[in-house]
Amino acid sequence: MPEPKRILIIGAGLAGASAAAALRENGFDGAVTVLGAEAHPPYELPPLSKKILLGEADEPDWVRDAGFWREHDVDLRSGTSASRIELGSKAVLDARGERHEYDRLLLATGSHPRTLPVPGVDLPGVYTLRTLDDALALRSAFSGSPRVVVIGTGWIGTEAAAAARHHGADVTMADLLPGPLWALGPEISRVFADLHTEHGVRWKLGSGIERVTGGPGGVTGVRLADGTELPADVVLVAVGAAPRVGLAHAAGLELSDEGGVAVDAALRTSAPDVYAAGDIAAQFHPRYGRRVRVEHWANAKNQGTHVAANLAGGHEQYTRRPYFFTDQYDLGCEYRGLADPGSDELVVRGDLAKREFTAFWLREGRVMAAMNVNMWDDGDALQALVDGDAQVTPQQLREGDLASLG
Template structure:
């Protein structure tokens, strides 16, 4: 694509904001239009379940860029303007009654919280966490002595539980698997997170699920009955059972969709003039030889930038290792790598699971993923080890060998 023309970015989140900034940084002088469904400037979502939810930061601090950033780069912001349709043949985007033409298009519509119909039908006070309005609602309900029931022991559920305990709420977490984060981290690390939360006063109920939710009045307290026959009351029921990619626009337009918008390693979809980035992108990853979809902050930021360069004609493969982080109580964790459905056959842990440690997931003698807890000098060596894959396993298992020497 030439340095002129029009690029439209659909999606006002981190991936979209990263893309428009990169377009200008790369010298694109044509028209740049960013269309976002939410009325706010593009913002980063991790604070919504961490510092913002705890009342330790503001929305302004979560903005990817201040409004002046877009003004000085001549980005046409269309906020609070959900796209209603795409026409790939005419290269147009429909926003209400307006039609915007494009030469190249980036889809970055993100994901939405997975709904729990029995909770929604109950009439009780039920909350999800995806937008700043969701976080505001939950934060307003976090008051000392109030009872919060969280359905789902994944990252969002556990971070909400930590924030609620920080506000001196009574907290129950309901998780159908034997441990929280079991599918992500496995039994041993899942148990470590269970111990962490129970140690902070969370009533963590595993191996059981939601049987029913009832309420005596609309928007009022809920009676939550579980599969194990127990029941508990909740002033607020928070549902954190994952997210679904928002692919309706792409599918209606005729793009290839399967658990996300399908793309090659250059983030190009089934239409050559449409690229994709962020939560909805299920792109071929050169390091794994298959398509993967990643719902994390780092991926949205980096993919947005790569997609922008490829919109301008680069042929840059997106091969960055998946990365995510969490903060819960006094535990800070960073994870890098990707296990996939095949899982792992060996877990190597260095350190104390109750304090500072590093962990490595191996399959077939190769390191597929790694994480640290409270070891803030470890992430670069961990990334090098996962990138290398094949390392000296004896050195990896020996805590006397510095991490920086394992992959060398």
């Protein structure tokens, strides 16, 4: 198969922009075009719910500096959405009607915030958090000590709650689940629940949302299914994200039961010369022997960088394990791997109460995931344990030299 001369990327988020940058940095000298719906240059998402929402910065971390795209002859079309993919003719139409032909195509369309199918979610004062503009608007809304209700207790919800308390807001978190970050299991959930409670967050858990109340002047509260009324001046809906697969579906690409676009280990879709990376990529992961779709920063960055070589003619499998991090108040943590807390064995090294510990999830004597909380000396050892599939015992993890176990 001849080497490509025209590579087209749909999506100017971290995955798409990282791929474009890596193409040039790896020496690809053909045409590189990136279609991005947002008006802003490509940026990374983690600062939105962290330093920008806290007021520590007004700009995100840009994927590359302002001059990079021009200097490296990347045709970055900010504010340009793709409207249709024509697989047969190998072309993409954008929303302005312009036609873009390609030899290889990368889909990196990312995710959009899920909403709630209840009345009132379109009222003024109801927010989601996904873009730079979202973060700046929400930060402004947090000023003046408003009453804030955060619907959803996952990573975005808990980080936003911490930021709202930093600004002096009165914060209540509401969720049908019994605790924050419940996907990590009840023991770890309790750590984060206690952390937020100590910082003044109130909880209303175990009940669904019936409606958001208010009128043309703005939101006034949240009514729960159990009849509770939570007064609110600001409501953040943080109930997860959904992959943007509309273009792929309309083009006839294979989608995955796990959500997202089905890709093989090398990030190739079901269509020749079409790849997917980042949030939308449901990859057959060679380390797990099944499809995995990950919506975190490191996955978008690393898959984007990796797929660039394959777009240029390579066939390398993507084998990295998932990674993410969070910062909330005085707690920082990193998570490596992919566990099932419902069935994997939890092993804790350190002190949960002091919030200085490493949590391991074991399956048949192998470390599926490791999460270090306010402990920063063992990162390489933890990565080796997650990557190495070594047989270990709970006692070794609690008391042994971690560097010698991987």
